[in-house]
Amino acid sequence: MESWSSPLKLKLHSLLSLSIFFTILEWNLFEKLLHYSRLSLVFGSWLLLYLALASPLKAPSSVKFLSASSLGIYGFHVFFTSYGSVSNIGFLRNLFDAVPGLEILVGFIITLAGSIALTIILKKIRVLKNLV
Numbered sequence: 358m359e360s361w362s363s364p365l366k367l368k369l370h371s372l373l374s375l376s377i378f379f380t381i382l383e384w385n386l387f388e389k390l391l392h393y394s395r396l397s398l399v400f401g402s403w404l405l406l407y408l409a410l411a412s413p414l415k416a417p418s419s420v421k422f423l424s425a426s427s428l429g430i431y432g433f434h435v436f437f438t439s440y441g442s443v444s445n446i447g448f449l450r451n452l453f454d455a456v457p458g459l460e461i462l463v464g465f466i467i468t469l470a471g472s473i474a475l476t477i478i479l480k481k482i483r484v485l486k487n488l489v
Contacts (some may be wrong), residue, residue, distance in 0.1 A: 361411060363381040365407070365411065368407060369404060369407055369408070371404050372401075372407065373404055374405035375396075375397075375403055376397050376400040377393070377397075377402040378397075379397035380397040380401075382397075383395055383396075385398055390447065405464040411483060425486075426472075426473055426476045426477070428474070428476075428489060429472060429476025429479065429480075429489040430469065430472040430473060430476065431470040431474060432489070433471070433475045434468050434469075434472045436471070436475070437467060437468040437471035437472055438445050438464070438468055449463075478487050
């Protein structure tokens with residue numbers, strides 16, 4: 358942070374202050390404000406974006422992979438969210454009943470893995486490579 362310019366430091370401190378100010382304001386005055394309507398999240402996201410762009414650190418390969426697959430995950434996850442048929446299999450139903458929350462975790466893993474697999478497959482098609 359020592360090598361950052363004064364204007365950048367001023368922007369970061371301003372965004373942090375605005376984010377904290379609006380967070381406190383929203384907590385105290387607007388109990389049922391939708392999360393897309395929160396100015397604190399806008400300023401907080403803006404702050405994180407500046408910090409990420411100014412950071413000299415490189416992202417790990419797993420983060421780069423997920424980043425490269427994010428559009429495909431976003432677009433294809435809807436095709437894998439109806440995993441209800443998995444919970445009807447006998448031994449899995451008993452396991453899901455015995456371990457609370459496991460059904461949600463298994464559904465998430467199936468959805469994520471299926472979306473990533475479909476993204477990888479479609480990226481191998483030349484015409485679709487830049488779209489997924």
